[in-house]
Amino acid sequence: MRRGRAYLIITIYLIMMSILVGLVYLGLASTANNVGNSSSAQAVGKIVFGIVVGVEMMMVCFVAPALTAGAISSERERQTYDLLRTTLLPTRSLVLGKLTSALSFLLLLLVVGFPLQALASLFGGVAIEEVLVAFLLLAVSALTFSAIGLLVSSLMKSTLASTVISYVAAIIVVFGEPTLIGIALSFMGMLSGLVYTSSLAPFQVKILEVLLYSIGYFLIALNPLATIIASEVMLIENQTLFITTLPMTSGGNFPILAPWIAYVLIYGFFSLVFILISIRFVRRVEK
Amino acid sequence: MSAVIEIVDLSKQYSGQGSQKAIDHLSLNIEEGDIFGFVGPNGAGKTSTIRIIATLLQASSGDVRVAGYSVRTQLRQVRNAIGYMPDFFGVYNDMLVWEYLDFFGACYNIPANQRTRLIKDLLDLVDLTHRHDDPVEGLSRGMKQRLSLARTLIHDPQVLILDEPASGLDPRARVEIRQLLVELARMGKTIFFSTHILADVAEICTQVGIIEAGKLVAAGPLEELQQMLMPHRKVQITVLAQPEEALTTLKAVQGIRSVTELHSNGETRSRFEIEFNGDDQALSEILASLVSKGIPVLHFSEDSRDLEEVFMRATKGLVT
Numbered sequence: 046m047r048r049g050r051a052y053l054i055i056t057i058y059l060i061m062m063s064i065l066v067g068l069v070y071l072g073l074a075s076t077a078n079n080v081g082n083s084s085s086a087q088a089v090g091k092i093v094f095g096i097v098v099g100v101e102m103m104m105v106c107f108v109a110p111a112l113t114a115g116a117i118s119s120e121r122e123r124q125t126y127d128l129l130r131t132t133l134l135p136t137r138s139l140v141l142g143k144l145t146s147a148l149s150f151l152l153l154l155l156v157v158g159f160p161l162q163a164l165a166s167l168f169g170g171v172a173i174e175e176v177l178v179a180f181l182l183l184a185v186s187a188l189t190f191s192a193i194g195l196l197v198s199s200l201m202k203s204t205l206a207s208t209v210i211s212y213v214a215a216i217i218v219v220f221g222e223p224t225l226i227g228i229a230l231s232f233m234g235m236l237s238g239l240v241y242t243s244s245l246a247p248f249q250v251k252i253l254e255v256l257l258y259s260i261g262y263f264l265i266a267l268n269p270l271a272t273i274i275a276s277e278v279m280l281i282e283n284q285t286l287f288i289t290t291l292p293m294t295s296g297g298n299f300p301i302l303a304p305w306i307a308y309v310l311i312y313g314f315f316s317l318v319f320i321l322i323s324i325r326f327v328r329r330v331e332k
Numbered sequence: 333m334s335a336v337i338e339i340v341d342l343s344k345q346y347s348g349q350g351s352q353k354a355i356d357h358l359s360l361n362i363e364e365g366d367i368f369g370f371v372g373p374n375g376a377g378k379t380s381t382i383r384i385i386a387t388l389l390q391a392s393s394g395d396v397r398v399a400g401y402s403v404r405t406q407l408r409q410v411r412n413a414i415g416y417m418p419d420f421f422g423v424y425n426d427m428l429v430w431e432y433l434d435f436f437g438a439c440y441n442i443p444a445n446q447r448t449r450l451i452k453d454l455l456d457l458v459d460l461t462h463r464h465d466d467p468v469e470g471l472s473r474g475m476k477q478r479l480s481l482a483r484t485l486i487h488d489p490q491v492l493i494l495d496e497p498a499s500g501l502d503p504r505a506r507v508e509i510r511q512l513l514v515e516l517a518r519m520g521k522t523i524f525f526s527t528h529i530l531a532d533v534a535e536i537c538t539q540v541g542i543i544e545a546g547k548l549v550a551a552g553p554l555e556e557l558q559q560m561l562m563p564h565r566k567v568q569i570t571v572l573a574q575p576e577e578a579l580t581t582l583k584a585v586q587g588i589r590s591v592t593e594l595h596s597n598g599e600t601r602s603r604f605e606i607e608f609n610g611d612d613q614a615l616s617e618i619l620a621s622l623v624s625k626g627i628p629v630l631h632f633s634e635d636s637r638d639l640e641e642v643f644m645r646a647t648k649g650l651v652t
Binding site for chain 2: 123124125127128129130131132133134330331332
């Protein structure tokens with residue numbers, strides 16, 4: 046943060062977020078019968094909070110790769126890589142140091158957004174648990190998308206190529222998955238219709254229903270925005286943050302963990318794998 | 333003295349190179365305290381050899397031991413024993429000079445409370461004390477080279493591995509680097525550096541190795557290489573008059589292998605170059621012989637057997 050660029054980025058980010066929140070509030074206020082009414086206020090608070098978190102999630106998904114896509118490749122391009130490799134600096138320290146540097150800046154961007162989240166809390170309708178879960182999802186996303194950029198950077202010689210590939214990966218995860226989810230859900234809807242009208246035995250129907258629920262749940266837990274929405278829906282409808290049940294047409298209930306828990310576990314696991322692979326690649330001696 | 337760098341039957345072949353090897357069964361021992369100049373044309377294998385010693389490149393076969401540690405299996409110990417400077421290197425432009433050294437000091441696990449004093453001493457050694465708080469990006473090429481040399485010394489290594497340390501420098505900067513290297517050798521460092529600037533090698537090296545097309549064609553003290561590759565002495569003689577008599581006299585002397593008359597446009601004097609096998613006594617008798625015949629000798633001097641000539645005789649002009 047020695048140069049002014051970092052401060053400029055933060056300033057522009059905050060200005061844009063503030064304008065967005067302001068516009069959303071004004072839009073809601075103009076349509077609400079009475080903003081002073083507590084239920085209207087809570088609804089406004091929830092929407093503002095949701096938008097802030099959504100924008101922050103987009104920011105994390107698309108800024109994190111930019112911060113780490115050049116972590117290792119830029120050292121090669123700048124011809125400082127060999128200088129580092131011949132020191133006693135352990136490879137894991139080099140890789141984790143680069144990751145920590147990127148995460149620190151992302152964390153700073155998240156922290157400066159807290160006042161906007163607090164603004165939403167003033168309206169009510171946002172529990173402290175939601176704030177904490179949202180922050181956890183943002184932090185894990187920051188870690189994973191940074192790790193993606195780091196992995197690609199450790200493989201590529203060129204920062205440009207590394208950045209392109211990292212962004213393609215981020216786009217696939219953020220936008221490609223919902224498309225896949227949509228297709229999968231339509232397919233599952235069709236399949237479930239067939240299942241119930243078919244002459245399958247009850248236990249077979251149950252198994253298929255469990256399979257369909259599991260696939261749908263897994264797909265949702267793989268996407269950051271889908272996870273946020275699904276977790277929020279679960280909180281609103283079932284008033285629970287951790288475990289809930291879904292009714293099964295074949296009888297009984299299907300217990301599921303809150304999507305955010307699965308998301309944290311899955312993305313946490315992938316982050317660890319990406320980081321370990323990055324360390325392995327950086328440790329290699331050129332053949 | 334023990335060999336601090338042992339290169340044992342080292343070979344390196346890059347994929348896609350066909351049968352041509354970048355390094356072809358190279359064996360070399362560098363003793364402690366030597367300044368070893370590794371000379372060769374572009375593409376000869378100098379940088380590949382240096383990168384293998386610096387643990388940045390895997391050898392195809394053979395091994396290198398630095399201070400007793402193998403570059404194949406004991407990378408960390410080798411890295412602790414060497415200070416490496418590549419031919420092209422970057423700097424971190426956002427850093428100040430002292431921060432640059434402080435960062436690399438931290439990379440070598442030097443405690444923070446020792447680094448401040450160490451940085452001051454190193455900057456003093458490389459004559460950059462006056463740039464202590466300046467941004468690295470503002471330094472000239474020569475200053476960056478000196479700063480990089482300071483970086484290689486931050487952990488007090490036994491051996492310095494330098495790839496073309498004077499490359500791209502102006503004459504003054506080259507002289508400064510040479511003086512620094514001599515000073516470092518005097519401090520007990522062993523220096524292994526590659527170069528194609530023969531003047532640098534001739535000035536400071538205690539040992540020279542000439543490599544071409546991956547093969548070591550000659551190695552040893554410079555005087556030995558000169559004697560081996562250029563056993564004949566060359567003498568330049570200028571006479572003011574009687575050139576034919578001078579030529580006849582010279583051709584009659586035993587030990588003179590060849591006499592060449594050199595002509596210059598517009599000169600009234602005559603110049604000869606002789607190749608001579610003989611000692612200093614016999615050389616002085618040639619001069620006496622010319623003078624005794626009344627031939628006015630203006631100039632009589634022996635050419636130093638410079639490294640350029642040695643290099644040209646050792647190499648064939650092959651390019652990898």
